[in-house]
Amino acid sequence: xxxxxxxxxxxxxxxxxxxxxxxxxxxxxxxxxxxxxxxxxxxxxxxxxxxxxxxxxxxxxxxxxxxxxxxxxxxxxxxxxxxxxxxxxxxxxxxxxxxxxxxxxxxxxxxxxxxxxxxxxxxxxxxxxxxxxxxxxxxxxxxxxxxxxxxxxxxxxxxxxxxxxxxxxxxxxxxxxxxxxxxxxxxxxxxxxxxxxxxxxxxxxxxxxxxxxxxxxxxxx
Amino acid sequence: xxxxxxxxxxxxxxxxxxxxxxxxxxxxxxxxxxxxxxxxxxxxxxxxxxxxxxxxxxxxxxxxxxxxxxxxxxxxxxxxxxxxxxxxxxxxxxxxxxxxxxxxxxxxxxxxxxxxxxxxxxxxxxxxxxxxxxxxxxxxxxxxxxxxxxxxxxxxxxxxxxxxxxxxxxxxxxxxxxxxxxxxxxxxxxxxxxxxxxxxxxxxxxxxxxxxxxxxxxxxxxxxxxxxxxxxxxxxxxxxxxxxxxxxxxxxxxxxxxxxxxxxxxxxxxxxxxxxxxxxxxxxxxxxxxxxxxxxxxxxxxxxxxxxx
Numbered sequence: 001x002x003x004x005x006x007x008x009x010x011x012x013x014x015x016x017x018x019x020x021x022x023x024x025x026x027x028x029x030x031x032x033x034x035x036x037x038x039x040x041x042x043x044x045x046x047x048x049x050x051x052x053x054x055x056x057x058x059x060x061x062x063x064x065x066x067x068x069x070x071x072x073x074x075x076x077x078x079x080x081x082x083x084x085x086x087x088x089x090x091x092x093x094x095x096x097x098x099x100x101x102x103x104x105x106x107x108x109x110x111x112x113x114x115x116x117x118x119x120x121x122x123x124x125x126x127x128x129x130x131x132x133x134x135x136x137x138x139x140x141x142x143x144x145x146x147x148x149x150x151x152x153x154x155x156x157x158x159x160x161x162x163x164x165x166x167x168x169x170x171x172x173x174x175x176x177x178x179x180x181x182x183x184x185x186x187x188x189x190x191x192x193x194x195x196x197x198x199x200x201x202x203x204x205x206x207x208x209x210x211x212x213x214x215x216x217x218x219x220x221x
Numbered sequence: 222x223x224x225x226x227x228x229x230x231x232x233x234x235x236x237x238x239x240x241x242x243x244x245x246x247x248x249x250x251x252x253x254x255x256x257x258x259x260x261x262x263x264x265x266x267x268x269x270x271x272x273x274x275x276x277x278x279x280x281x282x283x284x285x286x287x288x289x290x291x292x293x294x295x296x297x298x299x300x301x302x303x304x305x306x307x308x309x310x311x312x313x314x315x316x317x318x319x320x321x322x323x324x325x326x327x328x329x330x331x332x333x334x335x336x337x338x339x340x341x342x343x344x345x346x347x348x349x350x351x352x353x354x355x356x357x358x359x360x361x362x363x364x365x366x367x368x369x370x371x372x373x374x375x376x377x378x379x380x381x382x383x384x385x386x387x388x389x390x391x392x393x394x395x396x397x398x399x400x401x402x403x404x405x406x407x408x409x410x411x412x413x414x415x416x417x418x419x420x421x422x423x424x425x426x427x428x429x430x431x432x433x434x435x436x437x438x439x440x441x442x443x444x445x446x447x448x449x450x451x452x453x454x455x456x457x458x459x460x461x462x463x464x465x466x467x468x469x470x471x472x473x474x475x476x477x478x479x480x481x482x483x484x485x486x487x488x489x490x491x492x493x494x495x496x497x498x499x500x501x502x503x504x505x506x507x508x509x510x511x512x513x514x515x516x517x518x519x520x521x522x523x524x525x526x527x528x529x530x
Contacts, residue, residue, distance in 0.1 A: 151338050152309075154354035157401035159335045160416055163461035164393045169340045181397040193397070196404050199313065199357050199371055 002030040002093040003118035003126045004037070007111055009048060015109040016087065022054050023078075023085035025071075025100055026061035027092035033120065036112045037061070037091030045091060045111065057084040065096030068103070075103045134205025140192050142183035147200075149176025155197040157181075226327035233272045233301040234330050235383040237504070238412055238439040243497055244504025245527055246303060246414070246441065247271040247516055249295070251286035260291070261298070263513040268300030270517055272527055275332060275414075275506065278305040282342020289319055293326050303385065304328050307336030312352035313361060313371045320365060324380040332385040332414065333358040333405075356401070359384055359408035386410035388440070389462035390418055390427035403434050412439035414506040417456075419447075419465045421495055428501055441504035442496050446512055446519070447485040450474045486515055490522035497525070 016022060024042055031037030039061055046056045058081025062074050075082050087107035090097040094114040101108050118126035131148040137155070138145055147153045151161075151169045158177035161168030165178040184190050237244045247267045252260055267274055274295055278288040292302035304323055306316060320331070335354040339347050353361060361371050368379045386405040392398035402413070413431075418424045424442060431440055445463075447453060450473050453465045469488060476484040493505050509516050520526070 152335060152349065152351045152354065154335060154351060156354060156356035156404055158392070158397050159338075159354070160387060160389045160392070161338060161341075161461050162392065162397075168461050169338050177397060178394065181394070181400075190400070193400055194404065196356055196360065196408055198360065199353055202352065 001033060001118050001120055001126070002095065003115045003128075004031055004034050004093050004112035005115055006036045006041070006091075007113060012045075012089065012109070012111050013052060016049070016054065016089065019086040019107060020053075020055055021057050021084055021086045022049055023057050023082055023088050024049075024059040025065055025088060025090045025092070025096070026059070027065040027096055028061050028063040031065075031092035031096070031112065032061070034126070035124070037096075042091055045089070049089075057081045065090065065092045066099050068099045071096075071099045072103050132205065132209075133200075133202070134209070135201055137197075137200075140195075140197070141180045142187055142189065142192070144176065144180045144183055146176055146180060149174070149179060151176075155200060157193065225325050227325075229381050230327075230329065232303075232330035232383050234303060234385070234412065237272050242530055244273075244439070244441055245271050245493075245520070245525060245530075246273045246275060246504065246506045247513070248275040248277065248506070248508045248510075249291060249513070250277050250280055250510065251288065251291045253283070253285050255286070257286060257294075260286070261294070264295050264298050264300055267513060267516055268295070268298060270520055270527065271507070272504075273301040273303045273330065275303045275305055278307045278334070278336070279310055279342075280337075282309065282337045282339050282344065284342075284344055289323055289328075292323065292328050296327050301330075302328060303330045303332055305332045305334060306358065307334045308351055308353050308355070308358055309336030309339065309349055312350050316353070316358065317361065317365065317370050320362065320380055320382070321376075324382070329381070330383045330385065331362065332387070333362070333410070334387055355386055356404050356408045359386060359405060359410050363409040383411055384409050385412045385414060387416060388413050388431070389416040390424055391416065391420070391462045391464045395427075395430075399430055399434065402431065406435050406438050410438060412441065412503070414441050415443040416462045417445035417460075417508065418442050418492075419463075419469055421492060421501075423464075425499075425501060439503040441506045442492070442502045443506045443508060444489050444492055445508045445510060446515070447473055447488055448512065449481050482512070482515065486519050486522055489519050493519070493523040493525060497523075 024045055026037040026042040042059050042061055046059050049056055058078050060078055064070055088100050089109050089111050090100050091111040097110045116128040117130055119129050121127055129148055133147050146155055151167050152159055158175055162175040165175055167173045167175050184193050249263055276288040276291040279285055288305050292304040295302040333355050339349045362382055362384055365380050368376050388402045389398055453470045453473055456463045457465055473484055496502055496505050
């Protein structure tokens with residue numbers, strides 16, 4: 001799940017300065033769960049923009065705004081409202097915003113801040129547990145990620161800032177390394193903790209990341 | 222001016238420890254700005270009274286005059302620097318390049334730290350690096366000593382450092398800390414300074430565990446000067462791995478305001494004396510944190526004169 005938070009309305013209004021006709025895009029997946037770009041939030045945004053004197057030419061919500069072909073199709077389906085708009089306000093993650101960028105030459109504005117890839121712990125409670133580092137180390141650490149769960153992302157044990165299982169940066173946050181230690185101890189696998197972990201390859205996923213399926217029949221027998 | 226120091230001379234820290242003598246080190250905290258007059262005074266004050274001076278590296282994630290520049294300055298002023306290197310602000314390329322430079326300017330002793338986290342400092346929106354951490358930094362230096370950088374490329378002229386690291390005797394829980402201590406030794410740490418110690422009984426227990434793990438690594442007790450009841454309350458509440466026990470807190474509280482500093486001096490002198498007399502460890506590291514001018518008084522009260530040791 002891509003976790004987003006809403007930008008303040010004043011910031012959105014500033015983005016839209018000088019643009020009278022706006023088309024709103026929301027997302028039926030992550031942004032709906034995060035309550036940043038679901039039906040309710042899109043309707044509220046529409047009403048607030050109209051109260052500010054804007055014309056909302058259309059508002060759509062569909063699954064996977066990040067799907068570029070899907071977005072292009074949705075734009076074709078809503079041709080009139082899309083063509084009437086000066087600009088597009090995208091109420092989902094940065095991937096969705098840039099997917100819309102591929103579908104129009106006109107101005108595209110983000111309505112959200114994209115914060116992390118998160119786990120849903122319960123309704124409205126999200127937590128970052130994976131940083132998409134490109135070279136998964138979970139096998140070595142009892143399926144708890146030090147790159148993400150430790151504030152410093154270090155790989156050889158807790159830093160001096162660990163404090164009774166909490167992190168020096170925030171007493172509400174668990175020290176990832178204490179979690180890893182406890183887990184490995186429970187599993188009888190502290191030998192993994194004792195092993196020195198060498199320098200990590202931070203370029204395993206070189207930005208911008210790209211994955212393309214190999215076509216069947218290519219690249220070997 | 223010396224531009225290149227090629228010959229490998231053992232740094233004072235190594236000489237003293239390997240000779241089985243008690244090591245006394247101090248600390249220089251560079252200022253925020255180019256007015257380094259007071260720091261130079263502190264260097265002059267300490268250089269003949271301690272065996273070596275640590276130079277902190279943007280300590281507490283607060284931007285300051287650089288540790289490497291200060292290490293060279295200490296060298297030029299006739300003192301013995303112990304260069305602190307943290308991994309927070311520099312990636313492996315920058316650290317390696319700095320170490321090459323440090324070596325050519327006669328720096329022979331480094332203390333390897335991960336570094337505090339960015340949010341505790343004064344540049345809260347900065348990007349933290351942590352490309353490596355303390356254990357990997359020790360390994361990286363060992364590789365450089367063997368003639369290669371961390372990219373596996375051959376160095377034209379290598380380095381050789383006496384490699385130090387940090388351990389926190391008051392860490393809770395202590396077990397992961399002790400494993401990390403062991404890993405640091407395996408990665409090449411030859412000596413340790415501890416995070417601030419106040420509870421000497423706990424320190425004794427820590428030393429027993431540490432000696433069980435290694436009888437080769439030298440361990441110096443880190444001591445931070447106490448200056449007021451407020452400072453003690455703050456440290457106990459906010460500084461991880463630092464715990465001032467009740468009796469010391471009371472000793473400070475009972476002191477009249479004008480005697481607080483002298484009380485702090487007395488407490489530290491007593492701790493130094495205990496370390497020496499009871500042969501608890503291999504040395505002490507004195508952190509006066511802004512009150513470097515009282516270090517001579519601490520040493521005098523402890524009856525420590527490095528020229529006579």
